[in-house]
Amino acid sequence: MQTVELCRGIILVEGERGGKYPSSNSLLVGEESFILVDTGFSLSPQAVKELKENFRVEAVVNSHCHEDHILMNHLFQDAQICCHRLDAPAVRSVTELNNRYFTPKDRELAKLGEQFLRVLLNLKDSKVDFEFENGYTFNLDVTKMTVLYAPGHSAGHCCFYFPREKVVFLSDYDLTSFGPWYGGTDSSLTETLSSVEKLKSLEAEVAVTSHRKDPIRGHDEILKLIEEYVSKIQEREKQILDALRGRWMSADELADLAIIYRRFPEPKDLFKVSERIMIEKHLEALLEKGKVKKQGDKFTAANDQ
Ligand SMILES: [Zn+2]
Incomplete structure (x- = not known):
């Protein structure tokens, strides 16, 4: 100690x-x-x-x-x-x-x-x-x-x-x-x-x-x-938007990219849930700012992004 x-x-x-x-x-x-x-x-x-x-x-x-x-x-x-x-x-x-x-x-x-x-x-x-x-x-x-x-x-x-x-x-x-x-x-x-x-x-x-x-x-x-x-928060937001450009993805699919964790520690499945919950919070904020669109459980970057 x-x-x-x-x-x-x-x-x-x-x-x-x-x-x-x-x-x-x-x-x-x-x-x-x-x-x-x-x-x-x-x-x-x-x-x-x-x-x-x-x-x-x-x-x-x-x-x-x-x-x-x-x-x-x-x-x-x-x-x-x-x-x-x-x-x-x-x-x-x-x-x-x-x-x-x-x-x-x-x-x-x-x-x-x-x-x-x-x-x-x-x-x-x-x-x-x-x-x-x-x-x-x-x-x-x-x-x-x-x-x-x-x-x-x-x-x-x-x-x-x-x-x-x-x-x-x-x-x-x-x-x-x-x-x-x-x-x-x-x-x-x-x-x-x-x-x-x-x-x-x-x-x-x-x-x-x-x-x-x-x-x-x-x-x-x-x-x-x-x-x-x-500034990490803005960086993450940008990476999420980049991933959603011209593509529809769910929060689960975005979590698989490990934008925040990079590499999930063990037990991976548990940490992937934390990643997804963080991604969901970003998506909510992005929706509010009009930077993404939502259909069902999928999201895509708004056209003017
Ligand atoms: Zn803590």
């Missing part, structure tokens, strides 16, 4: 393999007793034990309900577990979380999804002791951590800001080259855009995300990376 002290009272816990899914980076906040932000830093109970021996964790704060952020919650039963009100049901229940990854027509794959979460990742139902809202502040002796409700990635996705230190934890607006993920039925493309836009107005000098190995330092650098990150 690697930790990096960002400043007094704020410690980054590097997730395994650079925080790549199904791991994610965590934060320890405090001095004598600590808040742990997210519990997916390791898939090994031994690593969790080690962290608990070195840091007295009194509360766990989940940035949102996804498995890679709540994976080890069950090993912190003696701590207070907190998350945003809208993601609490999916932290409490693996079945509820799994339902957010599938639409009713994916019923068969959803069974495989639940198995993936429960058996392969050993994800367990978790308690939630406290549900917070936007602007809630965790007051510690050494620092203050404010909740920035930033939905889009999930319904109750939050970032955390330390105003005095100008440090921000951006959670799954992770500023990786993959770009934003909005593949849940509770995700929203428009909310992702407006949440990320709001994050630009923070006076942050250090940004940490759930899946980037190193902290980002300097306000200009943070802004530059946010711009690059958001």
